[in-house]
Amino acid sequence: xxxxxxxxxxxxKEAIRQALVSLIQExxxxxxxxxxITTRANINRGTFYLHYKDKFDLLDQTLNExxxxxxxxxxxxxxxxxDKLLNTTMLSAASVRLFxxxxxxxxxxxxxxxxxxxxxxxxxxxxIMWRNIFEQDKTTHIKKENLLVPEEYLISYxxxxxxGVIQEWLEKKFRETPExxxxxxxxxxxxxxxxxxxxxx
Amino acid sequence: xxxxxxxxxxxxKEAIRQALVSLIQExxxxxxxxxxITTRANINRGTFYLHYKDKFDLLDQTLNExxxxxxxxxxxxxxxxxDKLLNTTMLSAASVRLFxxxxxxxxxxxxxxxxxxxxxxxxxxxxIMWRNIFEQDKTTHIKKENLLVPEEYLISYxxxxxxGVIQEWLEKKFRETPExxxxxxxxxxxxxxxxxxxxxx
DNA sequence: AAAAATAATCAACACGATGTCAATTAACTA
DNA sequence: TAGTTAATTGACATCGTGTTGATTATTTTT
Numbered sequence: 001x002x003x004x005x006x007x008x009x010x011x012x013k014e015a016i017r018q019a020l021v022s023l024i025q026e027x028x029x030x031x032x033x034x035x036x037i038t039t040r041a042n043i044n045r046g047t048f049y050l051h052y053k054d055k056f057d058l059l060d061q062t063l064n065e066x067x068x069x070x071x072x073x074x075x076x077x078x079x080x081x082x083d084k085l086l087n088t089t090m091l092s093a094a095s096v097r098l099f100x101x102x103x104x105x106x107x108x109x110x111x112x113x114x115x116x117x118x119x120x121x122x123x124x125x126x127x128i129m130w131r132n133i134f135e136q137d138k139t140t141h142i143k144k145e146n147l148l149v150p151e152e153y154l155i156s157y158x159x160x161x162x163x164g165v166i167q168e169w170l171e172k173k174f175r176e177t178p179e180x181x182x183x184x185x186x187x188x189x190x191x192x193x194x195x196x197x198x199x200x201x
Numbered sequence: 202x203x204x205x206x207x208x209x210x211x212x213x214k215e216a217i218r219q220a221l222v223s224l225i226q227e228x229x230x231x232x233x234x235x236x237x238i239t240t241r242a243n244i245n246r247g248t249f250y251l252h253y254k255d256k257f258d259l260l261d262q263t264l265n266e267x268x269x270x271x272x273x274x275x276x277x278x279x280x281x282x283x284d285k286l287l288n289t290t291m292l293s294a295a296s297v298r299l300f301x302x303x304x305x306x307x308x309x310x311x312x313x314x315x316x317x318x319x320x321x322x323x324x325x326x327x328x329i330m331w332r333n334i335f336e337q338d339k340t341t342h343i344k345k346e347n348l349l350v351p352e353e354y355l356i357s358y359x360x361x362x363x364x365g366v367i368q369e370w371l372e373k374k375f376r377e378t379p380e381x382x383x384x385x386x387x388x389x390x391x392x393x394x395x396x397x398x399x400x401x402x
Numbered sequence: 403a404a405a406a407a408t409a410a411t412c413a414a415c416a417c418g419a420t421g422t423c424a425a426t427t428a429a430c431t432a
Numbered sequence: 433t434a435g436t437t438a439a440t441t442g443a444c445a446t447c448g449t450g451t452t453g454a455t456t457a458t459t460t461t462t
Contacts, residue, residue, distance in 0.1 A: 008409050008458065030257070033448060044411050049450065056231070114317040116368075148397040149385045150377075156369035157362045157389050164361020165354050167317075176351075184350045188358050192393045196349040209429065209438050234419060245440050250421065 013051060015041040020058065025107045029059070060119065063112055066105070067124040073097055074132050088190075092182050094132075099178030102166060110170045113163060126159045161188070214252060216242040221259065226308045230260070261320065264313055267306070268325040274298055275333050289391075293383050295333075300379030303367060311371050314364060327360045362389070 019041035023032055034055055038045045052058040077094040102109050112121040147154060165185060169175055176184070188196055220242035224233055235256055239246045253259040278295040303310050313322040348355060366386060370376055377385070389397055 004460095006409070006459065012410080034450090035448060045449090046412080046451085047410055050409075054450080114315075116315040146398070148388055148392070152369055153366050153385055153389070154394060154397055156365040158394050160365020160368075161358045161362035161394075164357040164365075167361075168353055168357035184354055187350055188354070190395075191349070192395065193355060193359050193362075194391075194393065196355055197347070205431095207430065207438070213439080235421090236419060246420090247422085247441080248439055251438075255421085 009051070012041075012043055012047060015043055016048065016051070016058065017062070020062070021107050024111050029111050059112075059115070062108065063115075063119070063121055063124075066108065066112060066121060069101065070098070070124065070128060073101060074128055078132065088186065092186060095182035095185060096178045099166075099169075099181045102170065103175065103178060106170050106175075110167070113167055113170070122159075122163060125163060126155065129159055129162070130155065158189075161193075210252070213242075213244055213248060216244055217249065217252070217259065218263070221263070222308050225312050230312050260313075260316070263309065264316075264320070264322055264325070267309065267313060267322060270302065271299070271325065271329060274302060275329055279333065289387065293387060296383035296386060297379045300367075300370075300382045303371065304376065304379060307371050307376075311368070314368055314371070323360075323364060326364060327356065330360055330363070331356065359390075362394075 016037060019037045023036055023040055027036075032055065034048055035045060037055075037058075038048050048058075052061065074094065077090070077097060080093075081090045109121075116122065162185060165181075165188070169181055175181075217238060220238045224237055224241055228237075233256065235249055236246060238256075238259075239249050249259075253262065275295065278291070278298060281294075282291045310322075317323065363386065366382075366389070370382055376382075
């Protein structure tokens with residue numbers, strides 16, 4: 001078996017990806033046809049179907065690639081952390097790295113983040129965050145018997161809050177730097193939104 | 202000018218609404234055609250176009266009606282509150298009322314909540330919550346100069362968190378009661394997620 | 403460098419959904 | 433009951449879809 005992909009395939013897929021991104025920015029993901037994509041990508045419409053079943057399959061595969069990227073990043077960041085402690089410095093560094101990735105792929109991330117369902121980026125991020133923040137061999141350990149509310153709602157609350165902030169950021173024309181965003185997110189998470197408001201001392 | 206709508210129109214729109222809801226549950230909103238809807242609604246396809254421009258227009262108008270309902274509910278709840286104080290009892294009652302509405306319209310709410318963009322239910326809820334929680338003539342007043350993080354991120358964080366919990370709830374087969382959900386949400390909001398985890402004393 | 407393998411192109415096809423229209427029928431309102 | 437308005441019907445052109453078989457072009461292998 002051969003590991004290297006045929007160059008023609010790489011080129012085609014790359015062209016499709018670029019067309020997808022640019023067209024999403026222009027007309028959104030709903031009003032977007034296979035024909036649009038292939039025309040923009042300068043490839044035959046039939047070629048598209050050699051690689052993807054339909055538009056949704058393309059989005060699915062794209063989602064998988066992005067998810068893989070994100071997992072790789074968090075994995076690498078974890079490897080960097082010498083001690084098994086969950087400290088703010090490490091978290092901040094990881095956040096910056098992720099925000100940079102989001103920034104570089106903003107148009108795609110916007111669309112993928114807005115898709116719900118079992119096989120969504122939201123869920124993928126949910127899994128990644130859960131693994132990296134709560135299920136690690138670190139000092140902070142959550143005891144389920146201590147939970148005041150059902151686990152799933154706690155997760156949804158925290159993850160949705162974070163994704164909401166990221167989405168707000170992605171929609172901006174002039175975005176804060178990844179470093180600033182990491183600060184903001186850590187502030188909100190650790191001091192809490194009520195503190196950030198100024199209600200809690 | 203006549204205020205009462207022609208009965209035929211009411212019937213047609215009602216049939217379309219019902220067809221929309223049932224079909225959304227079966228095949229989702231993406232794989233859903235005007236033909237599907239009109240067939241299920243037992244009306245002529247042409248009739249659909251007498252009332253809506255296309256599928257998205259139908260979703261838009263539906264969104265507007267839902268938004269209107271929600272605004273009416275919060276308005277009524279506010280009127281009930283005799284004093285101008287923002288107390289937990291009132292908040293809880295309002296939450297219960299809203300959760301009941303979500304419950305009764307679950308299939309539709311699921312879809313509408315998953316739609317992003319300027320004209321989305323997410324944004325409508327954002328506006329409503331903002332008006333009702335932060336901008337009222339009550340004791341709690343937020344001073345923008347006290348904010349630790351930019352206002353928009355704070356809003357996104359809080360609103361997204363709440364919507365995330367609601368969505369998690371809507372996806373369940375056997376849902377907690379509106380009363381239980383109101384408790385959960387108030388617990389998360391006022392004591393904070395970290396407290397709910399058991400990390401904060 | 404030639405041969406073998408495989409990807410991309412092209413043209414054509416049937417199919418289904420879309421949006422519109424004019425003429426007709428049916429139902430509602432006043 | 434008369435007048436108004438909504439719904440139906442059948443038809444139409446248009447567009448995107450997904451597939452196919454034959455052909456060309458490019459890449460990989462030997």
